[in-house]
Amino acid sequence: MNQVILKQKEQKEIENRKNESSIVYDTKKLNLWYGNTHALKDIDLPVQERSVTAIIGPSGCGKSTYIKTLNRMVEMNPEVRTTGKVHYRGRNIFDSSYPAEELRTRVGMVFQKPNPFPKSIFDNVVYGPKIHGITDKKILQKIVEKSLRGAAIWDEVKDRLKENAYSLSGGQQQRLCIARCLAVEPDVILMDEPTSALDPKSTLKVEELIQELKQNYSIIIVTHNMQQAARISDKTAFFLNGEVIEYDETDKIFSNPVDKRTEDYITGRFG
């Protein structure tokens, strides 16, 4: 009898999770201050899994701050204060029982400027798995290949894995950083203007890569390049002065925005 109830309960939980699981990140009433500067105001933003969500807006609108809040990197600045909730897979990331380090193993990040470690290409990729306890050389080898393939850079570097990462070009370095991030098998990848420091050719490669990655990962990308958002994202959020002005399907935002300010921005009237 008890067991039946238990089974039913379990069943229910699984159902619940399935419903929830289409939403990977859910931000509710998030406010953030840098000292006295109110940088994010009442952000509400549900993010779909296995899709690309773009965040656009003019400089200083809080889009970078927002994405850095999602893996709590923003807290590296000791002046930061937050209120509200951000749920990742149903868990509030600000919960004191949820270590930021654990969150960051599930949520990877790619930065504006490529930031490989001054180590070999191989060591860059295995850094994450190693700190999380994988020491078996053979497994590490496999992880390196899988991640580099995943980041579409394997063919370019497979013969020079022992070389220093700084010997790569900027575009290659950025894909290496993506590979480094894939190596810990994240669920979500946050990208903070990942192509802003790259030339057009490398940008295209990274964009193609993002399209591929969304089969398996949920991607949230900050970009100041509207064409990029239009090309690669499924949904787009428009930020202005720390607020979400509009959040919808990308096609809709770019073809038929509801808010006048969104329209002004995407038609290039400011920003």
Added chain:
Amino acid sequence: MQFMDMKVVQSRMSKRLLLNQMTKWLFLASAIFGLLVLAVLLYRVIVDSLGWINIDFLTSVLSTKPEIAGIKGAILGTVWLMIIVGPVTMALGVSTAIYIEEYARPSKLTSFIQTNISNLAGVPSIVFGLLGLTVFVRLFGIGSVILAGGLTMSLLVLPIVVVASQEAIRAVPSYLREASYGMGATKWQTIKNVVLPVALPGILTGLILAISRAIGETAPLVVIGIPALLIPVPTSIFDRFTAMPMQIYYWTIDSVLVAEYAYLAAATIVILLLILFTLNSLAIIIRNKFDRRY
């Protein structure tokens, strides 16, 4: 294929976080350790010196009897040394810095001079003592007098003044130089009237640090031969002398014979540290007062 196991990650997490927390406190403790030792050192020295520092101690001459021994000669000896070290290092140090920063073209010779200065800074002070002994005391035949000690010390601390002056000169914004050249001033006029006044606080800070280093240096003086018990007080640069660190040295090693000498050494250390503390405060005040005035 899945390689990462969230269960493993989670099970290791608390251990890693604990290690992180523990090391944080451990490293803080380590940063504070040095300060604790410093505190113990100061406490010991001050306690040992209690009752020994008074006007008589400062104004009496040396004696083998601890009750009546004073450090007037040692203080004056140190002052006399600095009367040589100050001007000599200032003149040589600033000239060297001006040459390297303003006149020298980047060449092998210039970079050799630069390398040479930074290497001189790493030469043990006792080696400078041997140079002083061999060249100033013996070769020039001036003997173990204030002039020999002062010149030896000047060479020893010269790199400090050179490096500080170089940094100060380099920090003078180029628009100030250009303004001066723009009015037709010559190079030397520009240096004398524009560059040096702006760089002066930095140069003075370097000079004060160099002097504090020279005041505390002992090894070169030991090597050039300072007598253990010298009663007359020096009155010119050609007089034999003793200095505060020398007196600390002799009293410390002789405390095996007469226990009270240790207290005299401690008292002299307190006076020495007070002088150094004052000088360093002065350097900090100069630095803060003139920082980024332009």
Added chain:
Amino acid sequence: MSNSINIRNMIEGSRKKSKLAMFEKTIPYLLFFAAFLSVLTTIGIMVTLTVESILFFRNVSFREFFLQPELKPLNPSDPKFSILPLLGGTLLSSIIAMMVAIPIGLTTAVYLSEYATERVRRILKPLVEVLAGIPTIVYGFFAFTFVTPVLRELIPALDRTNILSPGIVMGIMIIPIVASLSEDAMSSVPNSIREGAMALGATKFEVAFRVVIPAAISGIIASFVLGISRAIGETMIVTIASGSNKNLTFDVTQSMQTMTAYIVEVTSGDAASGTTAYYSLYAVAMTLFVFTLLMNLFARYMTKKFREVY
């Protein structure tokens, strides 16, 4: 109008003073002479040490100096001149010093550069550096009158002069060298690299030891080498606290003489100028000079290598 012409004339007039032009021309030479004086100092040191060392090696073979173990400079019938006991003492005291200075200095640097907030760092770093501003004679007094007696309570076999206590105190003196230079090296590792590691779920400890330290390693090694060089050249602490026993031993509880302490003993002792015992101090000083010079050059090379990366 006429006014401006007057000024012009005055300027032209002063220009023509050839004295000024002469002065202007001689200045670079005067300055160069000052700059060259530092080179002369180095040359002076080298010539002094070499010339007097040659006088020493006329009487004592390299073999005796570097290979046999006995040092008895003032033995009237059969003086022996080996540098080995002095090298042993120097090596041992430096090792002890670095066993104190490296762990404490490096972890202090990690704390300052990775954990401390900007405000704490700004207060703590200068305070730690105060340790480097205390004259070594004061440390010598501290080692002899405080550290040694305390250690003798713990280790009864410790001699009144021994190599352990000055070694430890030298280590404390060297902490700020290691801490300050290592901290400089770590601070110049760009923050973006730290962020990259943290975004992978690394703790601060892992960021420090697996990313920042490896990235700053040549600068850190340079700080160690400079520390060792400082320990080798340090004179007063060992002269006061480690005595003048010239036996080649590795027992840290015993009195032992370093190269520097030997130089002090000979110069302030009874060895008459011109005797072999007297010249021996130059041979020892030459060895000391070469050691520290090589280390300083190596440290400089490492720092340069480090600067090239970023």
